[in-house]
Amino acid sequence: MTPLRVLLADDHTMLREGLRRSLAGHGIEIVGEANDGKAALDQAASLKPDVILMDVTMPILNGIDATRQIRRTVPGCAVVMLSMHGETEMRSQAAKAGAADYLVKDCSTDDIVAAIYKAAGMPPPETDSKVLTHREAEILQMIADGKGTSEAAAALFISLKTVKNHLASAYAKLDAADRTQAIVKAAKLGIINLDV
Amino acid sequence: MTPLRVLLADDHTMLREGLRRSLAGHGIEIVGEANDGKAALDQAASLKPDVILMDVTMPILNGIDATRQIRRTVPGCAVVMLSMHGETEMRSQAAKAGAADYLVKDCSTDDIVAAIYKAAGMPPPETDSKVLTHREAEILQMIADGKGTSEAAAALFISLKTVKNHLASAYAKLDAADRTQAIVKAAKLGIINLDV
């Protein structure tokens, strides 16, 4: 019922925003973001997230060392490590530091979601909040970002009619009377994201 | 810059929601709500809010006793007491327990805001995010809550035209092209609230 509370720890803002977007709609709530290992440590203590998605290479304090300390000081937080490459060496170090999992950054969103739930000791919510199709959610997100119907159509290289159809379908599924309600409801469900 | 983190402790859900609404748009973030004194104690420790708005009469553990314990265990949290009545007796007990202020529940939102900032040792943000007039924000909130234009008009006993005018005015101030963008922007600014 209550969404998994996740902390993002990565020094790349762009990647964090991408993750924030990608993880929306999977019952995952991003409760905080950290730029470096030290910040991750602090936020882990104060926010007590269920899971921390932590990059290996970060300034000030690297992800491995941060994980080791977090596992000691905040044992309730599971840590999923992210890395650019899949070096065996790193994997074992991460495991030794107490990481629940180790992912390479080019894996799919579903992989990340699965790893997060596995780390939290929960099964992924399957069809849970997957009320909307990818396309519907994508278009709804663009509307929430301030694009108009025709702008969304242009950006996606599809017809205005198609955008309207997807929106209409989304409204029906969300039981929303208009796009404003749809945005609000989708945001509440975590299907789209109003941040950034 | 960063909003004041406030915890609401009151056993009346309705009053909490009202406060949540009222305090939006004053640079105040409601980080949690508690139903009773014990929950307030727990959440004060875990959330470490800047200020706690605490009712005097609550089940399990009353507000005065909860305040006393919180002031001892989480000295960083200032406590503003709320009461139905302004008994002198209570006031002095609250002060003795370490409350920063004591408000009667029929005071205005501005009074509460002022008390919260005073308790946090900060000046209220004056004209800060007061981009919209009360009426504009009120109507925008109703739209966000799923009401249509005419429903809002009916609820406020004013003309449909007036509602449209307020909305148009709000759009202009928020630099929003339509109501959806206006809702999103207003929510980001904390002027309205998408929760509840």
Next chain:
DNA sequence: ACAATTTTGGGTCATTCGACCTATGTAGAA
């Protein structure tokens, strides 16, 4: 008392929106 702001109300206009309908191609599942 006066000025400024807010709230209220009106009108017109083109544009957009959402409801309702059908239809095609492409997947994937049974």
Next chain:
DNA sequence: TTCTACATAGGTCGAATGACCCAAAATTGT
């Protein structure tokens, strides 16, 4: 293969929306 779901695209139609004007109470501040 057949069936289902999805994405794509079109049409029509009435209603709602937003842009652009305007003005008069009511409130507030000075």
